[in-house]
Amino acid sequence: MPLPALRHFALLLLCLPTLALAQSPSTEWQAYEDALSRGARQAELWQLGWSGIYAGSLAWNAWQASEASDDADRFDARVGVVKSTLALGGLFLDPQPHPAAHRRLQQGDGDLEGARRLLREVAEEERRRRSWQARLSSLAVNGVAGLAIGVGDDRPEDGAINFATGMLVSELQLRTQPGQAMAAVNRFQPTRLTFGELRLEGEYAWLVAPQRLGVVLRY
Template identity: 70%
Template sequence: MSLPASIRRLAAACLAGLLLPLPALAQGPDAEWQAYEAALNDGARQAGYWQAGWTTIYAGSLALNTWQASEASSRDDRYDARVGVVKSALALGGMFLDRQPHPAASRELAAGEPGDIDGARALLEAVAAEEQRRRSWEARLGSLAVNTAAGLLIAVGDGRERDGAINFATGMLVSELQLQTQPRQATAAINRFR
């Protein structure tokens, strides 16, 4: 007894669907290892650019604010620049003290056992968790405190509410931009293999 053509096609499609992934599964750990290695290497490269870029921005801001603190023509600009010196110095210090995890993780993976997929996955998951922590609400609390204090110093301490609000808002905007431009390669790689 012969089966209808539609059932034969359906059975063939199901069988092909079951058999086609087998070569992919055989290459899975290698592909996964290479993806993890590439993610950490790309993350380390982006972390270097990110570090250099934001360090340059904050160092430039510190230099400009230091100059304006004594050379600006108006008293308000000199006061704002003194507040800016403190904000820029804190941000620059943060760049040196709180490094991105990707370069160290990339070196650790390279020094480890090649093909140790479980170790690579654990390392990448730790870096992904750090990436998420660096974007959490808790990560924003430091800049919130600094920018609130700076805004209040200008608004209340110097009697310029509008300028204090602008200082607070621009400081928070820059801080958010810094957070959002951090590397995310580990999170993307982990999500790819889940």
């Protein structure tokens, strides 16, 4: 960086109301606790909401499977019963990690490094749940359902609609999952500072608040 530009940058930093050059352990701990707390609340709402949706769908399809007057509607309802049952079972067999992680953090002994590891584990689980591999199960279930209707019941258009609708619902379920841990982890980015012979490696993040603007360094 040219010397004049460096001077201007230094002057800008000096003019900031508050410049944080290091993040205290208590502040970092509070940020992690806040991320997992908000994630746990969203996870509970997410679980309740989608459980209610799939339970309602299961009840409706079960009734339609026996009471619908049209053969095609009864067939579609039986397919819907299977899909709703699988989706409902998946919610209970593979719950979100945030409530358990938040309890672990609260029950911990204040180990900051342990809190960092815990948050990284939850963030990795969030990434896994949003990866393309996470979509394979819904692709398989909706693909089989679409083929059952389109080929098995000789209604290709209805089969395509069932497949597309199922994939849309699955994508919506995936995208509404909690993501607070990833946001907290991604807040800090690796950096390297050099002052003559002194070299520091750490992480930085912008600190933005109504009365504060600065840079947080963690090393």
